[in-house]
Amino acid sequence: xxxxxxxxxxxxxxxxxxxxxxxxxxxxxxxxxxxxxxxxxxxxxxxxxxxxxxxxxxxxxxxxxxxxxxxxxxxxxxxxxxxxxxxxxxxxxxxxxxxxxxxxxxxxxxxxxxxxxxxxxxxxxxxxxxxxxxxxxxxxxxxxxxxxxxxxxxxxxxxxxxxxxxxxxxxxxxxxxxxxxxxxxxxxxxxxxxxxxxxxxxxxxxxxxxxxxxxxxxxxxxxxxxxxxxxxxxxxxxxxxxxxxxxxxxxxxxxxxxxxxxxxxxxxxxxxxxxxxxxxxxxxxxxxxxxxxxxxxxxxxxxxxxxxxxxxxxxxxxxxxxxxxxxxxxxxxxxxxxxxxxxxxxxxxxxxxxxxxxxxxxxxxxxxxxxxxxxxxxxxxxxxxxxxxxxx
DNA sequence: TTATATT
Numbered sequence: 001x002x003x004x005x006x007x008x009x010x011x012x013x014x015x016x017x018x019x020x021x022x023x024x025x026x027x028x029x030x031x032x033x034x035x036x037x038x039x040x041x042x043x044x045x046x047x048x049x050x051x052x053x054x055x056x057x058x059x060x061x062x063x064x065x066x067x068x069x070x071x072x073x074x075x076x077x078x079x080x081x082x083x084x085x086x087x088x089x090x091x092x093x094x095x096x097x098x099x100x101x102x103x104x105x106x107x108x109x110x111x112x113x114x115x116x117x118x119x120x121x122x123x124x125x126x127x128x129x130x131x132x133x134x135x136x137x138x139x140x141x142x143x144x145x146x147x148x149x150x151x152x153x154x155x156x157x158x159x160x161x162x163x164x165x166x167x168x169x170x171x172x173x174x175x176x177x178x179x180x181x182x183x184x185x186x187x188x189x190x191x192x193x194x195x196x197x198x199x200x201x202x203x204x205x206x207x208x209x210x211x212x213x214x215x216x217x218x219x220x221x222x223x224x225x226x227x228x229x230x231x232x233x234x235x236x237x238x239x240x241x242x243x244x245x246x247x248x249x250x251x252x253x254x255x256x257x258x259x260x261x262x263x264x265x266x267x268x269x270x271x272x273x274x275x276x277x278x279x280x281x282x283x284x285x286x287x288x289x290x291x292x293x294x295x296x297x298x299x300x301x302x303x304x305x306x307x308x309x310x311x312x313x314x315x316x317x318x319x320x321x322x323x324x325x326x327x328x329x330x331x332x333x334x335x336x337x338x339x340x341x342x343x344x345x346x347x348x349x350x351x352x353x354x355x356x357x358x359x360x361x362x363x364x365x366x367x368x369x370x371x372x373x374x375x376x377x378x379x380x381x382x383x384x385x386x387x388x389x390x391x392x
Numbered sequence: 393t394t395a396t397a398t399t
Contacts, residue, residue, distance in 0.1 A: 076397055101399055113396045143397090150398050160393055189394065202394065236393055 070122035071098065073129065074147040076114045078102070079138040084115065091117045094131060095124025116147055148206070157184070157205040159214060160235040164188070164199045165226045176223055177203045181210025202235055266331035266369065308336050308356040309363040310385040313370075315378045316340065318348040328370055329355045333362025354385060 075087065084102035091097060102115040119125040125146070133144035148154055164173065174186045188201040205211045211234065219232040313325065325338035337356040340349050357363035363384070371382040 072399095074397065074399095077395085080395085099399095103397090103399060105396095111396090114398085116399055140395095145397095147398065152398095154398065158397080162393080184397065187394070200393070204397065 068146060068149060069118075070146070071120065071125045072116060072118045072147040073125055073144055074114060074116055075132075076143040076145075077140045078111065078113050078115060078142055079140050080111055080113065082111065082137065087115050087117065091119075091128055091132065094119075094128045096120045153207050153209065155208065156234065156237070157208045157211045158235040159203045159205070159211050159232055160200070161203060161230060161232050162200040163228055163230040164197065164201060165223065165228075166197045166199055168197065168223065168226075170201075172223075173201055173203065176218065177205075177214055180205070180214035180217060182206035266365075308358045309360055311355040311357060311363055311367060312352065312381075312383050312385040313355060314352045314381040315375075316349050316351055316353055316380070317376055317378060318351075320349045320353065322353075324375070325353055325355050328373070328375075329357065329366050332357070332366035332369065334358035 073091075075091075078087065082102070084100060087102050088097060088100040091100065096119065098118045098120045100115070100117050103112045104110060105112060117125075117128065119128065129144045129146070132142065135142050135144075159177075161173070168188070170186055170188050173188060174183055177183060177186070182205065184204040184206055186201065186203050189198045190196060191198055203211075203214070205214065215232050215234070218230065220229045222229050311329070316324075320340055322338045322340055325340065326335065329335050329338070335355060335357050338353065339355075340353040341351075342348060343350050355366075357366065367382050367384065370380060373380050373382070
């Protein structure tokens with residue numbers, strides 16, 4: 001398309017097959033940059049690959065982008081354990097959010113790995129794409145793009161392709177299928193050890209009718225230069241599982257679906273950790289800045305850090321048990337051990353207990369957050385364990 | 393036949 005159209009319709013650059021477009025072949029774009037959330041977004045990385053296929057970008061009218069929302073984003077490839085609050089916190093750092101939803105399995109409550117963020121201001125939506133698309137969180141590289149208008153016609157448009165020549169590249173795969181419609185995503189599965197193609201892949205079209213046409217045109221056909229025909233069929237719907245798998249998933253899924261008020265601070269810290277793990281730097285969500293009051297300065301050097309950081313919890317009720325300690329400290333990070341100290345004769349809690357956490361940062365934020373926390377009618381005292389004797 | 397792309 002012309003440069004004039006490109007300026008008028010920035011949405012058209014996303015998921016585009018046109019090789020001059022920086023979003024061509026999104027999955028192959030390297031994401032080496034470290035975004036600075038406090039600075040204006042850098043320009044999107046250019047695509048430097050060879051240019052051999054023709055420009056087949058849709059016109060604005062054909063793509064329907066004139067009516068597309070400029071504020072609503074779809075976020076794909078989210079880490080499995082990322083919560084809706086974390087999603088909102090991350091994207092809220094760009095601008096005011098009108099609504100935010102993490103899509104979950106209706107039955108198990110498990111995240112499906114994608115969500116929607118709707119901004120108030122289209123400028124913020126564009127900024128979020130430029131700033132957060134390609135952000136690496138844990139093992140994932142998230143993708144941020146404009147959401148297409150919700151429609152039944154764009155569902156079930158994912159194809160499974162097998163029997164591909166082992167030498168076929170992702171670009172060649174897209175080239176083969178692009179004659180049937182607009183490709184949203186493509187992927188060729190590779191052997192994890194050797195990195196060589198397994199001859200199977202996925203193609204997601206914009207519309208189901210395009211996928212149907214591709215099946216008609218390409219199933220049992222030989223790609224140019226290939227010796228064997230390929231198989232093209234609709235991909236399995238990932239949500240169809242056995243009841244046993246569902247039960248197993250339910251059993252493994254922690255109680256994260258309906259976070260209580262206490263969890264919010266922990267979630268902000270978890271998001272900070274996600275970013276720290278990705279970049280090794282402190283973000284604006286740094287624990288030093290949580291609510292602007294819980295400074296970590298002045299905390300005594302804790303007793304020892306042999307197997308973790310031991311935390312002293314005081315003013316527990318006589319009927320307190322280990323589970324309450326897990327519940328309180330677990331959201332802040334890795335907890336390896338909890339213990340409620342009980343009277344030998346009555347077996348009632350003597351009013352204190354210990355929690356061991358693996359990581360100093362997480363322990364420090366847990367202490368800063370939970371010290372003074374009201375549990376029932378008691379106000380807890382929480383600190384790193386010291387060697388001195390506590391006077392009851 | 394992936395990790396999970398339309399609320």
